[in-house]
Amino acid sequence: MVKVRFAPSPTGYLHIGGARTCLFNWLYARHTGGKFILRIEDTDIARSKKEYLDEILESIKWLGMDFDEIYYQSKRFDLYREYAQKLIDAGRAYKKDDAIFFKYDFANVEIDDLIRGKIVFNELPKEEEVIIKKDGTPTYNFSCCIDDALMEMSLVIRGEDHISNTPKQILMYKALGFKIPQYAHVPLIMSEEGGRMSKRYGATSIREYKQEGYLAQAIANYLLLLSWSPGGNREIITLNEAKDIFEIKKVNKTAAAFSMDKLNWINGEYIKKKSPDEYIALIEEYLKDKDFVPESTDKDYLRKVLLLFKDRLSKLSDLFVRARFCFYDDYTYDEDTKEILDRNLSKEIKVLADKLSGITNFNKEETEKEFREVAASLGLKPKDLVHPTRVALSGKKVGPGLFESMEVLGKEKVVSRLNRLIDYWDKGTDANG
């Protein structure tokens, strides 16, 4: 019977690395038709928090995973003490200062890792180990050994940082007469700089990425690509598709550096793949607690604005700077538009504003037609007017298609914003008018 587990400690939010370990476990279980157990390692009572536990559970679900059983180590303290007593009775452990120490009887320990092959340990850094702390709670290696054995894990898939714990646990298994599971140590995820993933170099927890507007499927997809590959030059793959072809033996041995650029690209791909309705629903959910769109905004207007940006977002939070001009008039002209604004086209823009204000059916076809005529009549190329017009309307050098934008903003706003730029040129008034 295939049985694996993910064993997070609720002393922090679900980490990127933990999420991927969870993903590999889940994939393995679902691929083989085995069981996936979630084991909460909350033996450190002081550092474990309900808030973290809730978030971990929520993130696992959000990423698209489910589990078959859940256990809490904090509810099993008696069990660990019972087994510690067995070790004392067998002469393999002893009590000292209220703590219980396990005595390793070291012989070479060999593990046959599913990913790395044979790993041989010729020595151990210590001769004994605390297994029950003086407050009566178990230490990690001990509770881990007891639970993996009692819960009958067939395979332990965990991070590479646990390799050195493995011989210790195996020696405990042997002392207790337990059957030793198989192991698969997955490589660690490194920061973009190459070192350890830490808060100093950006987001490390799943919830932070969610807050930034990354989609669950995109994160799961990206994480899978770190140390595993679906083959066939495939980059985009859903969890559901991955579970059909996932094999733990195909996981790489090499640690992988996290790349925000690639995550952004994948996330953008997933946003593009959404249907307009799915996309709108997604953003409305995302924007719920963000206080970005003014209360009074018309539903239909909001929808049109959001659709304008759909295929050019890499993450939902991009909207905050890119689409702000659609909801607020108090924007300023970006620093990088200076080059465009240096050319004073006040008279030309005035002509444009007058022409546009005469349009009755203010849609993208009409505005474009009128716009091109104005440019031609002034002897300008369309692009000479496009740039300053975009700056006038949005304060930005880049954005969605100009005429689509005009149609969405509507005649009144377009004309008044054009006039605002004219005033900026003529009277030198602050752009923050």
Place this chain on the structure above:
RNA sequence: GUCCCCAUCGUCUAGCCUGGUUCAGGACAUCGCCCUUUCACGGCGACGGCGCCAGUUCAAAUCUGGCUGGGGACGCCA
């Protein structure tokens, strides 16, 4: 310091197990061109790699050893 793991473009990877089909394929990023209404999107293209040294072999990215480099573990944290 001791023990352990790892090593293909800047980054993620395919290939390595079963040596020749690979003067190493894809993706991200970067750069260029095209499209065009700027950016983006899209299309096309460029740049760029088997860490080093030995060995085995007719033949090595692929097998072996050493070196170098990177990472991890050495808590009454997990």
